[in-house]
Amino acid sequence: MSQHNPLLQVEHLSVHYPIKGGFFSKVTGHLHAVDDVSFSIEAGTTLGLVGESGCGKSTIGRQIVRLEKPTSGSIRYQGLELTSASKEELTRVRTDLQMVFQDSYSSLNPQKHIFQILADPMLYHGITTRPQAEAEVDRLLDMVGMPKSAKNRYPHEFSGGQRQRIAIAKALCLRPKLIVCDEPVSALDVSIQAQILNLFRTLQQELGLAYLFIGHGLGAVNYVSHRIAVMYLGQIIEIADAKELFRNPVHPYTRALCDAAPIPDPAARGTTGITLRNEAISPVDPPAGCRFLPRCPFATDACRHYTGALFPLHAGSNHLTTCRRAEKEGI
DSSP states (O other): OOTTSOSEEEEEEEEEEEEEETTTTEEEEEEEEEEEEEEEEOTTOEEEEEOOTTSSHHHHHHHHTTSSOOSEEEEEETTEEGGGOOHHHHHHHGGGEEEEOSOHHHHSOTTSOHHHHHHHHHHHTTSSOHHHHHHHHHHHHHHTTOOGGGGGSOGGGSOHHHHHHHHHHHHHTTOOSEEEEESTTTTSOHHHHHHHHHHHHHHHHHHOOEEEEEESSHHHHHHHOSEEEEEETTEEEEEEEHHHHHHOOOSHHHHHHHHHSOOSOGGGOOOOOOOOOSOOOOTTSOOSSOTTGGGOTTOOGGGGGOOOOOEESSTTOOOEEOOHHHHHHTO
């Protein structure tokens, strides 16, 4: 698809959860999980979404696959507005949008053996027939590097890395076009992480999949992503092509994340010299203006008046940031 007709287009997405208290459980405030987030994903590409815990990454993933409904904003998949789609329209596209979770054990029914876990969704949606189901399950297991004999076993009989491969096969069984990967390697050993990341890349090349790849650190996200969006306290604060983001991070928070990313040779590490102040603040009552202001070592009083809207570093650039200091100082 062209850049003007992306597979997925998210515009001004906001998700606010009510906070209830008191004897009558009245709404006393709102937790601003996601505020005015916009991005797009092209067919066959990966958008990495990175940020610390609680910044709203996983919330966005749940909105895309319609596990939740947003407070406001637009989510369009191949032109279909998912936030207002009818039940029949959602049924037609639901198989195209799948999710791989961090906890593979919780995402696999412990009472079913692997054949049932993979075959039942395909049979329900008419993707395969009962005579063909076993061959289709064998094909899926082979795609994710698991032996055919795995289909006769239960989830608890596998290691964490093997279960995650099976969870990926479960997402693939409905032949999706977009997979939301919600921190799919963060619970795995480092050596297993590399194997799973390579598997994601191979599957994308073979099947033309698009990913929204959610993670904590830039290292793993960068390895699989074409573009990377950095989130902080419910907002995207910088987004750029993956190589550009690592070469020229401009937002102070992004620069701090780059400093924290592991590299093979620590002696070769450069540093931006960013030292963050304070701890992350609560999304219940975010500050006015730039949300990174309480932790930014470069903050000024003017930062209290910035809206947090993304803007290009220069005319025609697809490297966007919310940091006005970058604009003024030409970082």
